[in-house]
Amino acid sequence: xxxxxxxxxxxxxxxxxxxxxxxxxxxxxxxxxxxxxxxxxxxxxxxxxxxxxxxxxxxxxxxxxxxxxxxxxxxxxxxxxxxxxxxxxxxxxxxxxxxxxxxxxxxxxxxxxxxxxxxxxxxxxxxxxxxxxxxxxxxxxxxxxxxxxxxxxxxxxxxxxxxxxxxxxxxxxxxxxxxxxxxxxxxxxxxxxxxxxxxxxxxxxxxxxxxxxxxxxxxxxxxxxxxxxxxxxxxxxxxxxxxxxxxxxxxxxxxxxxxxxxxxxxxxxxxxxxxxxxxxxxxxxxxxxxxxxx
Amino acid sequence: xxxxxxxxxxxxxxxxxxxxxxxxxxxxxxxxxxxxxxxxxxxxxxxxxxxxxxxxxxxxxxxxxxxxxxxxxxxxxxxxxxxxxxxxxxxxxxxxxxxxxxxxxxxxxxxxxxxxxxxxxxxxxxxxxxxxxx
Numbered sequence: 411x412x413x414x415x416x417x418x419x420x421x422x423x424x425x426x427x428x429x430x431x432x433x434x435x436x437x438x439x440x441x442x443x444x445x446x447x448x449x450x451x452x453x454x455x456x457x458x459x460x461x462x463x464x465x466x467x468x469x470x471x472x473x474x475x476x477x478x479x480x481x482x483x484x485x486x487x488x489x490x491x492x493x494x495x496x497x498x499x500x501x502x503x504x505x506x507x508x509x510x511x512x513x514x515x516x517x518x519x520x521x522x523x524x525x526x527x528x529x530x531x532x533x534x535x536x537x538x539x540x541x542x543x544x545x546x547x548x549x550x551x552x553x554x555x556x557x558x559x560x561x562x563x564x565x566x567x568x569x570x571x572x573x574x575x576x577x578x579x580x581x582x583x584x585x586x587x588x589x590x591x592x593x594x595x596x597x598x599x600x601x602x603x604x605x606x607x608x609x610x611x612x613x614x615x616x617x618x619x620x621x622x623x624x625x626x627x628x629x630x631x632x633x634x635x636x637x638x639x640x641x642x643x644x645x646x647x648x649x650x651x652x653x654x655x656x657x658x659x660x661x662x663x664x665x666x667x668x669x670x671x672x673x674x675x676x677x678x679x680x681x682x683x684x685x686x687x688x689x690x691x692x693x694x695x696x697x698x699x700x701x702x703x704x
Numbered sequence: 705x706x707x708x709x710x711x712x713x714x715x716x717x718x719x720x721x722x723x724x725x726x727x728x729x730x731x732x733x734x735x736x737x738x739x740x741x742x743x744x745x746x747x748x749x750x751x752x753x754x755x756x757x758x759x760x761x762x763x764x765x766x767x768x769x770x771x772x773x774x775x776x777x778x779x780x781x782x783x784x785x786x787x788x789x790x791x792x793x794x795x796x797x798x799x800x801x802x803x804x805x806x807x808x809x810x811x812x813x814x815x816x817x818x819x820x821x822x823x824x825x826x827x828x829x830x831x832x833x834x835x836x837x838x
Binding site for chain 1: 718745
């Protein structure tokens with residue numbers, strides 16, 4: 411049985427922790443709102459861009475640009491998007507586990523042959539993979555504090571360069587998609603070659619040929635990198651929103667757990683206090699009885 | 705002047721800048737500015753940084769600063785996918801001036817990424833031009 415004083419100090423401790431988790435939840439809620447707005451604001455551009463690229467790729471043919479061409483895969487790159495910070499539930503460990511699963515299932519041969527390049531975005535993933543597995547080819551830690559489009563551009567550049575040079579015949583990205591505040595969905599998508607065929611299912615209906623200015627292939631060559639930069643940008647936004655959602659949920663649970671813990675401790679404290687009082691009473695009564703009997 | 709209207713969307717990566725009807729759009733194509741009117745033939749154009757002029761059905765003209773991008777015209781729907789787009793009144797003149805000055809300084813030093821700097825300079829100057837025209 412812990413003493414009264416011990417229980418009391420534990421209650422104070424848990425209350426302090428609860429104060430922190432509650433504050434973190436509020437901060438996450440505010441950040442989530444911002445991240446969510448950014449995700450929603452990027453959607454119209456994404457939709458139009460995707461449609462345009464799909465139609466254009468359909469018109470130009472599947473082999474009009476190197477970045478569209480599917481070639482035999484003998485090397486690959488995997489991009490894993492994690493968070494910079496922890497305390498967001500299983501967010502980071504889930505995505506890392508998913509990435510490891512993907513690597514084992516699809517790319518283990520490449521990995522042993524040294525033909526797999528791992529690129530990590532977010533400090534948690536960078537730390538994890540640097541400490542353990544295959545060497546990290548390129549890490550982008552600490553970018554979520556101030557997300558800038560320039561980072562997305564740099565990452566897209568790197569990946570396109572790897573694809574062009576043959577360092578990676580396929581580039582895959584694993585990230586968290588923002589579903590709702592309490593729900594993230596881990597998605598593994600092919601980034602390169604660009605799966606343009608799947609992008610505009612209605613492209614066939616676009617009968618009339620366009621007037622191109624300057625010409626079709628240069629527009630396509632300008633549009634694809636732009637699309638890829640934007641795609642990375644969207645993934646960063648999605649992952650960021652998903653992370654804040656996960657953190658908010660985790661902190662809410664922590665706050666609730668703290669409340670439960672405080673209740674249990676309070677009960678324990680009351681019981682201990684009762685027991686102490688009873689004991690004292692017994693002593694007093696026994697003492698007075700001893701006196702009157704004497 | 706009062707031509708038939710068509711639909712116009714101007715979309716930047718971070719927001720929908722304009723959605724509505726227009727009777728005339730003049731856009732800065734990479735091969736030179738072009739104008740789109742009602743029933744224009746299907747067109748796909750790459751845009752350079754420059755001013756984008758929109759006339760609505762009432763004949764009012766609004767000016768946008770576009771930092772390059774793409775424009776698609778099809779079935780009386782014009783979609784401008786701009787790398788950046790701001791309405792003339794929304795442009796932060798001070799920021800644009802600062803950017804232009806910074807880019808100019810960097811160009812004089814002949815740093816390796818001259819190409820990017822030149823693009824940034826073009827965008828900043830375009831913003832200033834559009835802002836002062838208003």
